[in-house]
Structure formats: structure tokens, C-alpha cells
Amino acid sequence: MIDPESIDALRVELAATIKGDRRVLDELREEVRPLKGQTRRIQARSTTAISLVGTDGGNNRIEFDPFLVQLVRVVDSSNNEYCLEVVTPTSDREAVNQRHFEENGTPRTALGQMMVKLLPAGDRAIWNLSPMIPNPPPKGTKVEPVSPSWVQVYRELTEWAVLLKLVSELQYGSDTVIIADGNLRSKVFKGELFIRFRKLLADAVETQKRSRRNIYIAGVSKHSKVLQRYRLAMAIEGILRTDYPAYIEVPRELEAKAYVWSEYARGDDEAGRLGGETNKFVGGKMFFVKFGSRPHDPVWPIDILLPQVQEAPTVLGYMLADAIDGFPVPFYPQCLQRAHENAALVDFDMTILEDEIRRSVRGVLAEHGHRLDELSLQPADPSSKRYH
Secondary structure (H helix, E strand, O other): OHHHHHHHHHHHHHHHHHOOOOOHHHHHHHHHHHHHOOOOEEEOOOOOOEEEEEEEOOOOEEEEOOOOEEEEEEEEEOOOOOEEEEEOOOHHHHHHHHHOOOOOOOOOOHHHHHHHHHHEEEEEHHHHHHOOOOOOOOOOOOOOOOOOOOOHHHHHHHHHHHHHHHHHHEEEEEEEEEEOOOOOOOOOOOOOOHHHHHHHHHHHHHHHHHOOOOOEEEEOOOOOOOHHHHHHHHHHHHOOOOOOEEEOOOOOOHHHHHHOOOHHOOHHHHHHHHOOOOOEEEEEEEEEEOOOOOOOOOOOEEEHHHHHHHHHHHHHHHHHHOOOOOOOOOOOHHHHHHHHHHHHHHHHHHHHEEEEEEEHHHHHHHHHHHHHHHHHOOOOOHHHHHOO
16 A cells, blocks of 8 residues: 555645646647537438447457457347358468358458459458468468467458448448448558548449438447547537537547547548648548537547548438437447447357357367366466455
């Protein structure tokens, strides 16, 4: 424990430090002050809203050393399952890639279809989609350890592929908002592949429009460095403290100051105007949105697909109709909450999966299978008894 004298000294130092950093808060308040006059009211509009979610990496990871099994699963708010795969960090990446194609090279999954659209015929492989997925080792060579993070990249690529499939292949009976889990921006694609992906997405939206169906795409984040940086300053300046649902468009300059890598905030307009590098990572424009009608209701960072930024009032109006009855999280898109609930692998589902993994491990162990039973009766962490 910290003794009282140390607490007193710490209190004095904290007060002096915070007082010295007051200027930082003053600067943030000055940066956000113009946004108050740009607040816009959201008018509710009724339409169909669906959401797309991949199982969270922490919720679908089953560890049984030396085996680390991760499930790649993507579902929507109607509990339609678009992908269910088992992948480990040491999986044969060539075998994983072959899952997405028939023997004649025809794509059999959403990720396979995305590779056909983005990559030349001879380069259609998951490691050519992202520099974060290592190339498979040459046949006959010793398998070197690789970072397990490539599985998370693989999961993200799968989610982008399913989003493209939803927009380009499905037929809709009415105007629809497709809400992705997270920002509409990514740094996992190789080179300029994300630029090509965004164009495929925009072309698919235009094709749907020619069929008299408007498909809108938005991404909702649970957390944002931009919102975190300016939350206190916005509260002091009274921004989005309205008694009605409202939103503001976040200037790129404010985004850039919050990110370590400024290119994560660079849109097409900014890249062209400044004559800088092409926008390779950003597919959406950020808005701060409050769906509730009380001053202290939560504010969410929401990306709207770049070609649809001018239609933000319509998109957010459709999202308001879905978020106003959000449960259990108030004023958070209900379809996104349903998708998360459908995607989560917990309780009975996780117990079944763990049993299947044990059964598979037992099959590998053959005559040593009884050792698995011995380990199940031994505590994995004997030192934990010190807390009892």
C-alpha cells in the first residue's frame, strides 16, 4: 500500500502537473469550438438495416498448448452465416488458400471472389492480399515460427470480402443500410489494393441503384482515438449536448492530430488537394453522432462511405430508426447488437467447441490419449492458490 505521506506528495505533484498542462485542454477547446455551429439535427427515416460482424478474436480463441485454435466466423444481424473456418497460426497457408477455390480455379467463398476481382490470375493467394500474411515456406523446408497476428488480418480480409458480397450479389426488397463493425478504413491490404476494393464497392452500390435500390454503407466504432482526444473539450464547449438527435462532420485536420499515422485520416480530397500520397487506407468520412434526445446520451464515431458523404442526413436518419430502440446498449444500432450476439461463441457453443478440440487432440495422441485425462485433473496454474 502507498503510505499517507506518499499520497500527499503525489497529490501535490499531480495538481502542479495538471495545472501546467491546462494549455493542452485550452488548445483542444479552440480546435473543436467551430463544430458547435455545424451541428445538424437527425430526422428519423424508416428502412431496412442489416449489420455484419466477425467473431471477436478474443472470443473465438481456444488455447490448448501447443495448439492455438482460432475460429474465423462472419454472420449478419439475421444470423446468416457467411464464413466458418478453423485456423491456427501454424496452419499450412497454402491449404488455407485452397479452401477458397474449386479445383478448376472457380472461387467458392466470398474471400475467393474478392481475390479474383483484386489479383491477377497467377497471384490469387491470401499472402498476396496483405503483407501481414507471410508467404508459405518452400516445400521440404523447416517451418519457421510466424506471428499469430496474421490470423487476425485474415479475419479482417474475410469481413471485407463478405461486405463486398453483400453489396454486389444480394438482391434487396427496399433501400438498405449495411452497418459494418468498425471504421471503413484498413491498413492490411497490400499496396493499392484497398483503393481497388473501394472502387468495387462503389461500383456495386451504383449497380444496385440502377435496379432502383439504394444501398448505404456505414461503419460504427465502439472506440475512437479522435473522440477520446476531444471528448472533454466537446463537453466543455457544449458540442452535441442537444435535446434532439444530432451529428457533426469531423474535419480531417482533427482526425490527423489524433492518429499516430496521419495517412489514416487522409481522404481522397485531401490527398489531391495537398498533392501528397494517394489515399490507400481510408474508405469513409467520420461523423460524431448522438442518436438520443438527451444532452448526455452517448456519442458514437461513425464512418460513411466516401462517395455517400453528401447523403449523410439520409444514412444517419435510417440508422436513427434502428438505434432508437437499441438494447441492451441504449442508442446503439440494434442490428449491430444482434449481429454481435449472433457472432459471439460463448457458453454452450464454446463448451462444444472445446470438447471437439480435445477429441481432435486425443485422435492425434493415439496411445498417449490417457495423458490428456491426467492433465484435465491437474490445475493449469497451481500458483493461483496463493489468492485463496
